Amino acid sequence: MSGQPMALWVEIIVAALVLLGAGIALLGSLGLLRLRTYFERVHAPSIIATMGCWSIMHATWVYFSVQGHGLAVHVLLIALFVAIAVPVTNIFLMRAALFRARRAGRDDVPPSLSGPSSGKDS
Amino acid sequence: MTHPVLSWALPIALGMLALAMICCLLRLLKGPTAQDRVLALDCMYLNGMLLMLVLGILYGSSNYFEAALLIALFSFVGSTAMAKFLLRGEVIE
Numbered sequence: 001m002s003g004q005p006m007a008l009w010v011e012i013i014v015a016a017l018v019l020l021g022a023g024i025a026l027l028g029s030l031g032l033l034r035l036r037t038y039f040e041r042v043h044a045p046s047i048i049a050t051m052g053c054w055s056i057m058h059a060t061w062v063y064f065s066v067q068g069h070g071l072a073v074h075v076l077l078i079a080l081f082v083a084i085a086v087p088v089t090n091i092f093l094m095r096a097a098l099f100r101a102r103r104a105g106r107d108d109v110p111p112s113l114s115g116p117s118s119g120k121d122s
Numbered sequence: 123m124t125h126p127v128l129s130w131a132l133p134i135a136l137g138m139l140a141l142a143m144i145c146c147l148l149r150l151l152k153g154p155t156a157q158d159r160v161l162a163l164d165c166m167y168l169n170g171m172l173l174m175l176v177l178g179i180l181y182g183s184s185n186y187f188e189a190a191l192l193i194a195l196f197s198f199v200g201s202t203a204m205a206k207f208l209l210r211g212e213v214i215e
Contacts, residue, residue, distance in 0.1 A: 003124060003125070003182035005125065006125065008127065011126070011127040011128050012127055014128060015127045015128055015131030015132075018131060018132060018135045018176060019131055019134065019135055019138075022134075022135035022138035022139050022142075022172070022176070023138060025139055025142045025168075025169055026138045026141055026142045028142070028165070029141075029142035029143070029145035029146050029165060029169065030142075030145055032145065032149050032162060033145040033146075033148055033149050038155060038157060038161075041149075041158065042161055044165075045161065045165040045168060048142075048165065048168045048169065048172070049168055052168075052172060053168070053171075053172065056172050056176060057175070059179065060175050060178065060179055060187075063179050064184060072184070075175070075187060077191060078171070078175070078187070078191055078194055081194050081195070081198075082168070082171075082194055085194065085197070085198035086164075086168075086198075088198070089164060089197075089198060089201040089205065092201075092206065093157055093160060093161055093164070093201070093205045095209060096157055096205045096206075096209040097157040097208075100156075100157065100208065
């Protein structure tokens, strides 16, 4: 640990936010490991990208603002970028999985909306 | 120790994030289909990014912020490229 000493309540806020974010990351990863089908598993890491990322981001900017580097809001960049990028990636992955499940002939996925020729489109 | 609370909270958080990365790694090794592996790799990127932010708090250095931002960028590019490959069979048409 380095840096100048802080007030105790600031430390408690930062520690609580970091522990909350890490716990949520652990929970999402356990969900990724334990859920049964792919379409259940694809939802589990989303809580890391929302609540876990935002908790640790808030802890980071509170810490660096109190440490005297000015108002350290540049960490917001990461959270905003993750909030934009992760839904795009997840939609791509879900469409790819749906496409591959239809191509494999599984009948537990909904059929394609654009016609009976399932498997030709995504 | 200048931070009595943070000096035990941050290693616990680092351990939890490492455990989360191990869970993702198990899914990455086990995952029955290719999209499971891509999803697990994406989750590992997110966990590594959070690990970098916590390390930045632990060492009191803002240099870790750039590393976390780069990890987030590569996560987006890599996962999108791999999802596109799974969807079409090629990355650039």
